[in-house]
Amino acid sequence: DAKTTQPPSMDCAEGRAANLPCNHSTISGNEYVYWYRQIHSQGPQYIIHGLKNNETNEMASLIITEDRKSSTLILPHATLRDTAVYYCIVTSLNSGYALNFGKGTSLLVTP
Amino acid sequence: DTGVSQNPRHKITKRGQNVTFRCDPISEHNRLYWYRQTLGQGPEFLTYFQNEAQLEKSRLLSDRFSAERPKGSFSTLEIQRTEQGDSAMYLCASPVEGSGANVLTFGAGSRLTVL
Numbered sequence: 001d002a003k004t005t006q007p008p009s010m011d012c013a014e015g016r017a018a019n020l021p022c023n024h025s026t027i028s029g030n031e032y033v034y035w036y037r038q039i040h041s042q043g044p045q046y047i048i049h050g051l052k053n054n055e056t057n058e059m060a061s062l063i064i065t066e067d068r069k070s071s072t073l074i075l076p077h078a079t080l081r082d083t084a085v086y087y088c089i090v091t092s093l094n095s096g097y098a099l100n101f102g103k104g105t106s107l108l109v110t111p
Numbered sequence: 112d113t114g115v116s117q118n119p120r121h122k123i124t125k126r127g128q129n130v131t132f133r134c135d136p137i138s139e140h141n142r143l144y145w146y147r148q149t150l151g152q153g154p155e156f157l158t159y160f161q162n163e164a165q166l167e168k169s170r171l172l173s174d175r176f177s178a179e180r181p182k183g184s185f186s187t188l189e190i191q192r193t194e195q196g197d198s199a200m201y202l203c204a205s206p207v208e209g210s211g212a213n214v215l216t217f218g219a220g221s222r223l224t225v226l
Contacts, residue, residue, distance in 0.1 A: 034213055043115070043202050043217030044154060046210075087153055093211060098169070101153030 001100050002027040002090040009106045012082075018075040020105050022088030025069040030092050033064060033071045036101070037084040044087065044101070047073065078109045115218035117203050123224045124193055131189045132221040134203030143186050144215065145178060146202040147171065154202055154217075160186060193225045 005023040012018040024033065034049040048055055048062045050071075055062045061074040075082050087104040116135040124130050136143050141162050146154035157176070158168045162183035172178075175193075180186040190197055200222050204215040 032213070041219075043204070043219050044215075045217070046207070046214050049213070085153075089213075091213060093213070098156040098167070099154075099213060099215070101155070103151070103153055 001092070001098075002031055004088045004090055004100075004102055006086075006088050006102065006105045008103065009108070011108050011110060012075075012078045014080055014109055014111050015077055018078040018082065018107060018109070020073040020075075020086050020088075020107065021070065022073070023070045024088070024090045027068050027090050031090050032093055033062065033068075034089040034091065034099070035060070035062065035073045036087045036089065037082075038087070038104070039081075039084040047086075078107075080109050080111065083107060083109045115203055115205055115216050117201075117218035117221050119221060120219065121222050121224075123226065125226050126193055126195060128193055129189065129191045130193055130223060131187055132201050132203075132223075134186045134188070134218060136185070136203065136205035137208075137216060140205040140208070141183065142206050142212065143180060144204040145186070145188055146204065146217075148200040148202060148220070149198075157188075157201075190223070193223075195225045198223055198225045 002024050035047040036044040038044045050062045064071045085104040085106050087101045114137040118133050144159040145157040148154040156169050160180040163180050175191045178188045200220040202220045204217040207214045
């Protein structure tokens with residue numbers, strides 16, 4: 001699996017968009033970008049994933065650059081409940097088991 | 112309620128004791144995963160099951176660790192002769208039906224403290 005690099009922490013004001021970056025310069029052609037988050041004292045929660053096209057669901061949007069070497073997770077209107085550690089994971093579609101979470105980005109949403 | 116149930120949620124034990132954690136996955140999914148998370152780190156893969164067969168084990172899973180999934184439903188993770196380094200959150204996960212093998216639903220975890 002390709003290695004990912006994320007900033008250790010970020011702040012965002014409530015109601016503003018939170019843009020969380022992830023670098024994955026060694027991504028290979030069959031690898032997807034997955035995002036999970038983990039709220040304190042809970043298990044990780046799946047957010048979104050994509051291959052090369054931008055994706056959007058009810059939780060977030062995922063923007064992947066054309067060369068696929070980086071991506072950005074966007075929470076369009078951050079709330080206090082979005083305070084969590086966000087993990088960017090790059091892996092092939094059916095790797096199935098050994099998801100490499102890394103240390104993620106700790107996002108603090110402030111009032 | 113994530114749909115994956117783990118028990119106990121918290122366990123405090125003395126070094127050298129044995130502990131067992133239980134995971135009840137969503138609706139008996141054929142795949143079930145165990146991860147471990149230490150303070151300040153992301154979850155790390157331990158092992159996974161396809162039905163009752165244990166198909167992959169991480170090097171993190173020392174011989175003091177054993178996992179089972181009898182009848183392909185619930186799973187147990189036992190740690191024998193616990194050490195302080197075993198203190199961690201133990202997470203269980205199962206796939207979301209129809210969403211591919213990497214879209215997992217995790218339980219809330221079982222936090223182990225070894226004194």
